[in-house]
Amino acid sequence: MKRYPNLILLALVALLSALPLWLVERPEGGDIFGGADNQAQALIGQIAPDYAPWFQPLLEPASGEIASLLFALQAAMGAGFIGYYLGCARTREKLRREQAEAADRNTAAKDTRAD
């Protein structure tokens, strides 16, 4: 039962992420779900048409595929570490509890023998 709140929260996140895919209509002939930073870049072009970026990225991912590879790698490293840590922590907590229970049983057994 204790797991339910987290499952509900995760379902809500999935819903929040998926709903825009249905709710938002594709503009006529336009792109949809591009990066907000590209929109900001376009807005800068409107506000200050004369502005030219004075520095270029040193390395640019060779294609959209390569970029998604790196983003996936970033997420996988993070998620892998979190999973490892939670696994360790869970096992440690379980062992600690079993030890405490075993100790309780021992003292209980001694108590009955003493009686």
Place this chain on the structure above:
Amino acid sequence: MHIMEGFLPIEHAVGWSVAAAPFVAWGIRSVNHRIRENPEQRMLLGVAAAFTFVLSALKLPSVTGSCSHPTGTGLGAVLFGPAAMAPIGAVVLLFQALLLAHGGLTTLGANIFSMAVVGPFAAYGIFHLARRLRASLAVSIFLAASLADLLTYVTTSVQLAWAFPDPAGGFTTSFLKFAGIFAVTQIPLAVSEGLLTVVIFNALARFNAQELRDMGVAPDAKGLA
């Protein structure tokens, strides 16, 4: 989404770097001090960093028809204090600037300031305010993480509006335009970030109740029992 490489005038780029640097230095000091005093918290610090790595890699669609990503800085700020996230956020931003052409070196200072300074400080303040107002732990975490996420992008909008005031309406008009792109897009994502932070915090409270109690974050965490 971060400010793109080369898209801040040079004096703004330098100014934000100067503004962000002391926070990064303070954060490094505070993290070192804490790890020296409590070496067992090293792994938990790694979790806070990993959480930021994951969340800032997730580009999610929003109701505005564009995509942006959460920041993940709220968790670490609540666990380790606001300054600790400045160096961690800086590492994430540097990774994305160098390898992904996402953000940039010239805009690193400005992006550190919005994501790794304003966000975490907001999260820390909101968390403690909510706890003082007797909000539950989950509600406090949710508010801290989601508002920190939102305020990060409000800050980005301020930074861009300051650098590029509207020719007709000046700073305010420009800010409203940038906020329309960044902050409005971010609202559902901020809610998602708040919910995800509660999820990971629930897991930590179950398996690391002792540590969270020791850190004074969750004095009533009961763990598995």
